[in-house]
Amino acid sequence: MSELNYPISTVVYEQLDSTYISKISTLLNQVTEFDGVRPLSEHAWLHLRKNDGGKHVVGFIGATLAGYAHVDITDLVEGTSAELAVSPEHRNLGVGHALVNKATQLSPDGRLRLWAHGLTAGAQSLADSLDFRLSRSLWQMRRSLFAPLPLAHVPEGVRIRSFDPATDIPGILAVNARAFAELPDQGGWTENDIAVRLTEPWFTAVGFFVALDSSADSIIGFHWTKVHGSGHDHGHAAIGEVYVLAVDPEAHVRGLGRALTTIGLTHLRGLGLGSAMLYVDSSNERAISLYESLGFVHWDTDVMYRRPV
Numbered sequence: 680m681s682e683l684n685y686p687i688s689t690v691v692y693e694q695l696d697s698t699y700i701s702k703i704s705t706l707l708n709q710v711t712e713f714d715g716v717r718p719l720s721e722h723a724w725l726h727l728r729k730n731d732g733g734k735h736v737v738g739f740i741g742a743t744l745a746g747y748a749h750v751d752i753t754d755l756v757e758g759t760s761a762e763l764a765v766s767p768e769h770r771n772l773g774v775g776h777a778l779v780n781k782a783t784q785l786s787p788d789g790r791l792r793l794w795a796h797g798l799t800a801g802a803q804s805l806a807d808s809l810d811f812r813l814s815r816s817l818w819q820m821r822r823s824l825f826a827p828l829p830l831a832h833v834p835e836g837v838r839i840r841s842f843d844p845a846t847d848i849p850g851i852l853a854v855n856a857r858a859f860a861e862l863p864d865q866g867g868w869t870e871n872d873i874a875v876r877l878t879e880p881w882f883t884a885v886g887f888f889v890a891l892d893s894s895a896d897s898i899i900g901f902h903w904t905k906v907h908g909s910g911h912d913h914g915h916a917a918i919g920e921v922y923v924l925a926v927d928p929e930a931h932v933r934g935l936g937r938a939l940t941t942i943g944l945t946h947l948r949g950l951g952l953g954s955a956m957l958y959v960d961s962s963n964e965r966a967i968s969l970y971e972s973l974g975f976v977h978w979d980t981d982v983m984y985r986r987p988v
Contacts, residue, residue, distance in 0.1 A: 685741030687773050689781040692735040699737065700730060703747045710764045716797035716979070718764035722864075723749035725875060736781050738765070738774045745769035748778040750785050757863050758790035759783075760983075775805045793984040802982070811984035816961040820975040824919065824948040824955055829973070831941040834932050836894060839942060842887035842901070848873055850898030851889070858925035862960065865923070881905055888942055890926075890935055899930035902939035904947055919947030921957035921970075936969055944973070 695703070704727070710718045719727070726732040726749060733753075738746030748763035761782040765774045783791045793811055795802030806812070833839055842851075848870055859866030876882060890900035905922035921943060926936045947955050957975065959966050 685743075687745075687777050688739045689777050690737050690739070691781065691785065692737065694730050695727075695735050699735075699744075700727065702744050703727065703735075703737070706744065706747060706766050707764055709766055713767040714797065714799055714801075716799070718796060719749060719762050720794065720796065720981075723751075723762045725879075726751075729875065734785055736761075736763075736778055736785075738778050740769055740772065740774065743769070745772075746774040746778050748782055750782045752785060752787060754863055754867065755787075758788065758792055759786035760792040760794060760864075762794045762796075770801065776809065779805070779809055791986070794981065795984065796981045798980050798982060806984040809986075811986055813982055814985040815983040817981040817983075818959050818961045818967070818977055819956060819979040819981070820959060820967075820970050821954055821956045821978040822944075822974040822976065824944065824952055826974055828944055828948065829941055831938045831945065832934060833938050834934050836892065837899070837932060837935060837938075838891045838893045839888055839939070840891070842884045842889050842903075844877055844884065847889055847898065851901055854898055854900060854927045855923070855925050857927055857929060881907055886943070886946055888939055888946075890939060892930065898927075899932060900926040900935050900939055902943040904943040906947070906950065906952065917952060919944070919950070919952040919955040921955060924957075924966075936966075937973070940969065940973060 692699070707718060723733070727735070734750040736748040736750055737744060738748070746763060746765040746769065748761050750759060750761045752759045754760065759782065761779065763775065763778045765778070779791070779793065783789065792814070793806060795806070851873065852868060852870065855868055856866050886904040886906070888902045889898055891897060892899050901923070902921065903923040905920040906917055907920060921940060924936060924940055926932070926939070944955055956978065957970065958981070959970065961980070
């Protein structure tokens, strides 16, 4: 009997056993190869690999694993978010619909933010068919590290050093919360969010730059760089990333964001990397202007869909 004749079902797991993690990872790699873009954000990918946080919705056609969705119900302000993937050979059969419907049922208040990575026709078609509308766009920007970099001009009264995990986490979280107050996904980071990332194979304190007010010795900004790809399941050569750049808006220090960015890019170039990337909200004109002035150009777009209220 063809799989077309089998029913579509979804199962929700709080945790997954190693067999399911392996099968889902294989599915995600197949989707990445087919679409040319990873279907899950780093946030969801980490929770899958660490087998903690969020809910795992697995879609089946009969007994065949055909899709996966990571559902995060923790943001009571913005609402539940979901990211999903359907295997290329099982698309247009209703698996995506089933995953989204189950994610909506899991939402405490019925709201759902649906993230899609890359402006793919399949994601747009699924969103349209379920009456989701475009709500937010997140740009990926890139620049060559072979191109010249400006010198870093550190503002007067500011000292920059490497991150110290033993002392800096509270200050980093405070600056992060103020800098990203309008973006709860980022601004709502907790100690655990940082701790999980400190255990990742790409983490190095040498590439995490912390800016301090020299007079008070308090943290007023930071630039966390990252090297990803090159064996970390990204399917591409190693690339540097402006992972998180934050400046305390209460510090009122002009030029600090530019200095931190330049220092981080210089560090990444010193590692022998040929290019760097970053993500920025498409509505953040000030940040985009800074990055464009440093040679970054728009590369790709991630989008978030919501149902109209």
